[in-house]
Amino acid sequence: MTRFVRIIIFFLTLFILSGIATSATLNEPLINQSIPRNLSEVVEVPDVQSILTNPTQYYGKTISLKAVVSMTYPEKKQFNMADRVGCSLCTAKNAKNSVIISYAGEIPKYLDIIQITGEVIPEKNKGYHINATTVKK
Structure with missing residues (x-):
């Protein structure tokens, strides 16, 4: 040749x-277009308070957040997360200091410190929630 x-x-x-x-x-x-294909698309959020202060800046974005599980609603496949401040926020009366997380997998236990990745989704007349794609202890 x-x-x-x-x-x-x-x-x-x-x-x-x-x-x-x-x-x-x-x-x-x-399969799931909300899962980022590039890790640089994930916004690292320092704490729950950052989301509570200005939630609209995170709408439609995939975020990563580490906080404590402050309430669980297994029947709804949801849980709340709050900042890790001695967990004085982990009471029903302080639910306004937490964010709602929806997750199709196993719901973490109350007071677990976890890292989630998910999209912040606005809701009609109800604020927003975070649709978690991963939950890690």
Whole structure:
């Protein structure tokens, strides 16, 4: 085989393989579009108070938040998170100092300190909630 033919075969192989790789990512099903494809798309939120102070700045964004579970509602697949301040906020009367988290997986236990990743979703006439995609202890 001549050198020229080998070079052509080499480039054709590269071209075909790059096409296969590209079409695989383009045809990939989008199961959950809210899961960020790039970690730089996740906004690190320092505390619950940051969300409570200005929730609209987080609407539609994927956030990461570490806080304490202040209330649980397993039947609704929800729980509340509050800042970790001796957990004096972990009472029903202080629910306004927490954020509501919806999660399809196992609901964490009361007073667990967890890290969540999820999207802040505005609700009609009810403020907002966070739809968690991951919950880690």
